[in-house]
Amino acid sequence: MADESKQAVMNHExxxxxxxxxxxxxxxxxxxxxxxxxxxxxxxxxxxxxxLIVVAAVGIFVWRYYAVRESTDDAQIDGHIGPISARVPGxxxxxxxxxxxxxxxxxxxVQLDPKDYQVALxxxxxxxxxxxxxxxxxxxxxPITSTTSTSNIDVSHAALNAARHEVAAAQSQVEEARANYTxxxxxxxxxxxxxEKDEISHQQYDAAVAVEQAARATLDAAGSSVATAESxxxxxxxxxxxxxxxxxxxxxxRARAGAAEATVKTRQAAVDQAKLNLEYTTVRxxxxxxxxxxxxxxxxxxxxxxxxxxxxxxxxxxxxxxxxETQLKGMQLNQHATVxxxxxxxxxxxxxxxxxxxxGARFSLLPPENAxxxxxxxxxxxxxxxxxxxxxxxxxxxxxxMSVEPTVILK
Numbered sequence: 445m446a447d448e449s450k451q452a453v454m455n456h457e458x459x460x461x462x463x464x465x466x467x468x469x470x471x472x473x474x475x476x477x478x479x480x481x482x483x484x485x486x487x488x489x490x491x492x493x494x495x496l497i498v499v500a501a502v503g504i505f506v507w508r509y510y511a512v513r514e515s516t517d518d519a520q521i522d523g524h525i526g527p528i529s530a531r532v533p534g535x536x537x538x539x540x541x542x543x544x545x546x547x548x549x550x551x552x553x554v555q556l557d558p559k560d561y562q563v564a565l566x567x568x569x570x571x572x573x574x575x576x577x578x579x580x581x582x583x584x585x586x587p588i589t590s591t592t593s594t595s596n597i598d599v600s601h602a603a604l605n606a607a608r609h610e611v612a613a614a615q616s617q618v619e620e621a622r623a624n625y626t627x628x629x630x631x632x633x634x635x636x637x638x639x640e641k642d643e644i645s646h647q648q649y650d651a652a653v654a655v656e657q658a659a660r661a662t663l664d665a666a667g668s669s670v671a672t673a674e675s676x677x678x679x680x681x682x683x684x685x686x687x688x689x690x691x692x693x694x695x696x697x698r699a700r701a702g703a704a705e706a707t708v709k710t711r712q713a714a715v716d717q718a719k720l721n722l723e724y725t726t727v728r729x730x731x732x733x734x735x736x737x738x739x740x741x742x743x744x745x746x747x748x749x750x751x752x753x754x755x756x757x758x759x760x761x762x763x764x765x766x767x768x769e770t771q772l773k774g775m776q777l778n779q780h781a782t783v784x785x786x787x788x789x790x791x792x793x794x795x796x797x798x799x800x801x802x803x804g805a806r807f808s809l810l811p812p813e814n815a816x817x818x819x820x821x822x823x824x825x826x827x828x829x830x831x832x833x834x835x836x837x838x839x840x841x842x843x844x845x846m847s848v849e850p851t852v853i854l855k
Contacts, residue, residue, distance in 0.1 A: 514775060515851035518825060519765035521785075523844040526731070528753035529746075530556060531724040536744045543738050547729045547755070554740060554752060556725040565718035572711035579704035617669060625659035628652070733757045758840040761832060763794065765850045766804055766825040774854040775799075781830045784849040788841065793833045796852060800827035828852075 534556035541553050733755040740752040763783055767775070775796065783792045803824040830850050832842075 512774075512855045513851050513853055514767060514771040515849060516765055516767050516771070517847075517849050518767075519763055519783075519848050519850050521761055521842055521844050521846045521848060522764045523761045524757040525736075525844065526733075526755045526757065527751040528553060528727065528729070528755050529749050529751045530554065530727050531748055532556070532561070532721050533746065533748045534558075534560070534725055536740055536742050536746060539738075539740060539742055541735045541738070541753075543736055545735045547733060547735055549729055549731050551729045552726055553729055553735070554727040556727070556746075558722055558725040561718065561722040561725055565715070565722055568711065568715040568718040572708070572715050575704065575707045575711040579701065579708050582701035582704040621659065621662040621665070624662060625656070628656040628659035727752070729755060731755070731757055732759060756844060758837075758842070761837070761842050761844065762797070763830040763832075763848055763850050765828045765830055765848075765852075767828050767852075769803070769824050769826055772799070772826060772828075775828070775852055776854075779852055779854060781850050781852045783830065783832070784851070785842065786847050786849070792836045792842075794830045794836070794850075795833070796828060797831045798829045800829075802826075 536554055537557050538555040539553070540551075540555070541547060547553065735753050736756055737754040738752070740746060746752060763781075777796055777798070779796045781794045781796060783794055784790070785792060803826050805824055830852075
């Protein structure tokens with residue numbers, strides 16, 4: 445019984461309410477105060493609910509705003525910076541611009557001494573005049589040679605025909621002389637028989653002998669005429685063969701005329717080059733821009749291709765933005781972009797035009813080599829080109845190298 449009474453006392457003590465902790469008392473007091481406040485101001489609850497809704501809406505708006513935008517502070521303005529140099533060597537006699545001078549296309553920047561190039565031009569023009577005269581003479585010789593060659597061929601053929609006719613005539617004379625000689629020889633034999641029989645006088649016999657001798661002489665002369673005519677034929681044939689080289693002579697003269705024309709073209713090219721060299725002594729601006737890094741003074745002797753200025757083109761500027769590779773997921777060409785320029789604390793508008801062919805690290809002096817076994821993954825950056833909209837910088841205040849913060853709108 446004693447044990448049961450003791451257990452009952454202990455249970456009674458366990459079930460008795462404990463004293464609340466100080467924190468619980470404070471929380472209960474705050475809750476009571478809040479409930480009392482909302483009981484006293486019933487509209488405050490709705491105001492609090494409205495405030496929570498506004499905060500949630502603003503949060504959603506901010507999240508949606510920045511969810512479709514990618515920005516970076518690793519960006520700068522880029523542009524064309526052209527080195528200006530002389531195309532010919534020479535001595536500088538005048539420099540017309542200073543650093544930071546705004547120049548326009550075609551404006552004179554530097555003047556070299558042109559005297560040497562003027563002399564070279566005059567010499568080239570003299571050589572050209574000589575070549576032109578030679579070419580004219582060669583061209584004139586072609587028709588003369590052609591006419592002479594044709595005439596020689598006709599004359600040689602006519603002479604050959606005449607010589608052949610002469611041979612035929614001489615041969616006819618030989619035949620006639622041979623016939624006369626045969627007749628005279630036969631008559632002489634008959635007269636010899638008759639004179640031996642004393643049937644004719646010695647005077648008639650002597651006359652027959654004289655006729656036979658004359659016929660023999662005529663036959664010999666006719667034979668000589670044939671030989672002479674044949675020699676004339678041989679000479680005419682030689683002249684014909686000689687006249688056959690006329691076309692080759694004409695081609696030779698034509699070749700000389702062609703060579704003379706080629707020389708004229710060569711000398712004309714030399715004159716044109718001399719004129720260009722003389723023009724190159726005046727160094728002009730190839731485009732509108734601002735002169736920078738002047739490195740020449742009057743009296744300086746410069747070589748061809750030696751830079752004397754740097755010319756910054758302010759008409760064609762763009763932004764090179766190095767975005768993280770994780771930012772490129774939704775980025776596409778022609779997406780709108782805003783560019784905040786730190787120098788002027790204002791925004792310019794543009795659009796994405798291209799993405800780099802490789803990350804910036806690949807174009808560094810020492811590209812990273814990840815095959816060493818000590819690879820550590822590092823987020824890479826890819827250069828993205830952003831062009832400005834037309835008319836965004838009418839006063840040309842932007843300069844290559846300025847720091848900017850571009851923001852690309854993905855949707």
